Amino acid sequence: MATQTSNIQKLHFWLRDEVKPGEKRTPILPEHAARLMAAGHLVSVEKSKTRCVSDEEYSKVGCSIVPTGSWTEAPKETVILGLKELPEADTPLHHRHVYFAHCFKEQDGWRQLLNRFVQGNGSLWDLEFLNEANGRRVAAFGRCAGFIGMAVGVINWCHQILHPEQEKLPTLRYHNNFKDLVDYVKPILQEAIAKANKTPEVLVIGALGRCGSGATSFAEQVGLNPIKWDMAETAVGGPFKKILEVDILVNCIYLMGNIPPFISMDFIQQNESERNLSVLVDVSCDPNNPANPLPVYNKVTTFFDPNLRVLKGAKPLDVIAIDHLPSLVPFESSQEFADALISHLVECGQTDVWTRASQLFATKSLQAAKDLAKMK
Numbered sequence: 001m002a003t004q005t006s007n008i009q010k011l012h013f014w015l016r017d018e019v020k021p022g023e024k025r026t027p028i029l030p031e032h033a034a035r036l037m038a039a040g041h042l043v044s045v046e047k048s049k050t051r052c053v054s055d056e057e058y059s060k061v062g063c064s065i066v067p068t069g070s071w072t073e074a075p076k077e078t079v080i081l082g083l084k085e086l087p088e089a090d091t092p093l094h095h096r097h098v099y100f101a102h103c104f105k106e107q108d109g110w111r112q113l114l115n116r117f118v119q120g121n122g123s124l125w126d127l128e129f130l131n132e133a134n135g136r137r138v139a140a141f142g143r144c145a146g147f148i149g150m151a152v153g154v155i156n157w158c159h160q161i162l163h164p165e166q167e168k169l170p171t172l173r174y175h176n177n178f179k180d181l182v183d184y185v186k187p188i189l190q191e192a193i194a195k196a197n198k199t200p201e202v203l204v205i206g207a208l209g210r211c212g213s214g215a216t217s218f219a220e221q222v223g224l225n226p227i228k229w230d231m232a233e234t235a236v237g238g239p240f241k242k243i244l245e246v247d248i249l250v251n252c253i254y255l256m257g258n259i260p261p262f263i264s265m266d267f268i269q270q271n272e273s274e275r276n277l278s279v280l281v282d283v284s285c286d287p288n289n290p291a292n293p294l295p296v297y298n299k300v301t302t303f304f305d306p307n308l309r310v311l312k313g314a315k316p317l318d319v320i321a322i323d324h325l326p327s328l329v330p331f332e333s334s335q336e337f338a339d340a341l342i343s344h345l346v347e348c349g350q351t352d353v354w355t356r357a358s359q360l361f362a363t364k365s366l367q368a369a370k371d372l373a374k375m376k
Contacts, residue, residue, distance in 0.1 A: 010042075025330045033063050044065075084324060085101070111371050125361070126357060144332070146214030155169070156169055156318050158191070176331070199224065251281065254284065279318050
């Protein structure tokens, strides 16, 4: 049950501009900023040339518009709200931050990032770890990521068929909504199917989750019939020959621990004669995680350079590993996420959801500090 508005601690939220290239999403749209202000909070919004909603729309609902990047000078009690990573620096972080920090699963540079918070007496509520008591995330881009990941995988397969002389997939285009993306891909897929004289076989791993359901939905909307795997199908442990038999693999699992790899480069080479697989979409995008279940690539790709060709020749294998896929349909992705997040933001810092996130930050920060001390 929601806290009564009169009992809510009033906060100052500062929506920062995103610095990640190609990122157009926002954690709150103007309608959500209005809800925060109706509950008594203040909302400042940094000017942005890339956000999917104009500065003017935030101003119309009463937000204060502030200079780009000025969050570093905001009062220390301000809650800095964003989505993706902060600008690269080694300066201490003094504020309370809400964003996807990608550091609690020990990704590259996690100790150094958490140490910045410790040095500045700041704190982090990581959006990935705002969870209900049962562990379910309160808000996620998973469905959108899976939907768009499947779309880009199909686009990549079509490109291999229609333009075999071109290794690189062109820069991806943004879309106004999910229907627009489906309508864009459908005719390209039909052209590729006609030329190849085959319909691509598609496998979704993690098909029962938010992300997997999104991937499955897109495939079905363009006329494909995806094979759906989840924990039951992968419980015996990889590698799996079936993966090599399909044309497109879309990995949608939520990686939390060590698991045997689904495939490896050695496994592919040992079974090359059985390989149809030519596109691998890692929506989970964990190339820097020691437990990466798809250790055939070692870097992320981008909207501007979407595919990484890991096997060349007549039977290529491309990897797509874009860590902000939902930004390809930025407005509808932001709407879905913010609709789920807003009631929790209204009560920011005052419920068990936030307490659990604070405790995780404290635990991981202590671990990072101990590790860094040993490294000196």
